[in-house]
Amino acid sequence: MGTGYERLPREYRLKRSRMRLLLWVIATGTVSVALTLLNADDLSTSFTYPFLVAWVALMGWLFRATLRCSTTADLKAIHVRAMVKRRRLAWEDIQDIRVEPNPGAALHENAPDVQVYAFGRDGKKVLLPFLDDLHVNVEREVAVLLEAWEELRGEDWAPVxxxxxxxxxxxxxxxxxxxxxxxxxxxxxxxxxxxxxxxxxxxxxxxxxxxxxxxxxxxxxxxxxxxxxxxxxxxxxxxx
Structure with a gap:
C-alpha cells in the first residue's frame, strides 16, 4: 500500500442508495403537498399553482444541489463543494482533520453517527461532505487524509x-x-x-x-x- 499522497485523489459523494432514498422522499413529499393544496376548497388557483411551481423548483434545486455536493482530495488541497458555495483548503493551511460525533444522529435514524471536519487557517471547522460512517470507512479514509496532510503540508509547516x-x-x-x-x-x-x-x-x-x-x-x-x-x-x- 502506498503512502498517503500516493492514494490520492479521493472523492466522496452521495451513495446511489441514498440518492434514491432522497429522490423518493422529495417525490413523496411533493405529491403530498400537491394533493393537499389541490383538495383544499378555500385556496384559489392564483395561489395554488404558483406555490406548486415554486415548490417543485425548490425541491428540484435541493436534489440537484445535494448531488453536486462532494469532498475531493488531491495533491494540492481538499476541495469542499457544499450546496451553495465551494471552499479550497490547501494542505499547508489545514490545521487539523478530526472525526466528531453528529448531534443530529440522536434525532434521525438515517443520519450518520460521525462526521469529519477539517480546520482551516482561520481555525474554523469545515464539514467534509459525505465523509461519514454512512458512506465510507471513516477510520480508513481519515487515516489516508491525515497521512497525506502530513506529507504534503511541507517540512516547515507549523500550526498557526x-x-x-x-x-x-x-x-x-x-x-x-x-x-x-x-x-x-x-x-x-x-x-x-x-x-x-x-x-x-x-x-x-x-x-x-x-x-x-x-x-x-x-x-x-x-x-x-x-x-x-x-x-x-x-x-x-x-x-x-
Missing part, C-alpha cells in the same frame, strides 16, 4: 497559534455540550424524586406548586445542563 487556540476553544465547547447533555440525562431520575414528594407528604401550597413536573423538569434540566456545560468549558479552557 491563533487557529490552534480557536480549535482548542471549539473542542472545549463541544466537550462541554456533550457533558452537559450526558449529565442532564442522568439528572432526570433524581429530579423526579421531588415531583413525587407531594404524593406522600403534605406540602405548603406554594411548595406544592413549585414541585409540579412542568416546573421541576422545565427549570431543573436546563439549569443542570447550563451549570455542567459552563463548568466543563471553564475547566477545559483553564487546563488547556
Amino acid at each position: 497559534p491563533e487557529a490552534a487556540a480557536r480549535v482548542d476553544r471549539h473542542n472545549a465547547r463541544r466537550g462541554a455540550m456533550l457533558n452537559g447533555f450526558a449529565i442532564s440525562m442522568m439528572a432526570f431520575v433524581p429530579l423526579t424524586v421531588p415531583m413525587l414528594l407531594p404524593l406522600f407528604v403534605d406540602m405548603p401550597g406554594w411548595l406544592g406548586s413549585v414541585l409540579q413536573p412542568l416546573v421541576v423538569l422545565g427549570l431543573g434540566l436546563p439549569l443542570v445542563f447550563a451549570l455542567t456545560a459552563i463548568t466543563t468549558y471553564r475547566r477545559r479552557t483553564r487546563d488547556g
Whole structure:
C-alpha cells in the first residue's frame, strides 16, 4: 500500500442508495403537498399553482444541489463543494482533520453517527461532505487524509497559534455540550424524586406548586445542563 499522497485523489459523494432514498422522499413529499393544496376548497388557483411551481423548483434545486455536493482530495488541497458555495483548503493551511460525533444522529435514524471536519487557517471547522460512517470507512479514509496532510503540508509547516487556540476553544465547547447533555440525562431520575414528594407528604401550597413536573423538569434540566456545560468549558479552557 502506498503512502498517503500516493492514494490520492479521493472523492466522496452521495451513495446511489441514498440518492434514491432522497429522490423518493422529495417525490413523496411533493405529491403530498400537491394533493393537499389541490383538495383544499378555500385556496384559489392564483395561489395554488404558483406555490406548486415554486415548490417543485425548490425541491428540484435541493436534489440537484445535494448531488453536486462532494469532498475531493488531491495533491494540492481538499476541495469542499457544499450546496451553495465551494471552499479550497490547501494542505499547508489545514490545521487539523478530526472525526466528531453528529448531534443530529440522536434525532434521525438515517443520519450518520460521525462526521469529519477539517480546520482551516482561520481555525474554523469545515464539514467534509459525505465523509461519514454512512458512506465510507471513516477510520480508513481519515487515516489516508491525515497521512497525506502530513506529507504534503511541507517540512516547515507549523500550526498557526491563533487557529490552534480557536480549535482548542471549539473542542472545549463541544466537550462541554456533550457533558452537559450526558449529565442532564442522568439528572432526570433524581429530579423526579421531588415531583413525587407531594404524593406522600403534605406540602405548603406554594411548595406544592413549585414541585409540579412542568416546573421541576422545565427549570431543573436546563439549569443542570447550563451549570455542567459552563463548568466543563471553564475547566477545559483553564487546563488547556
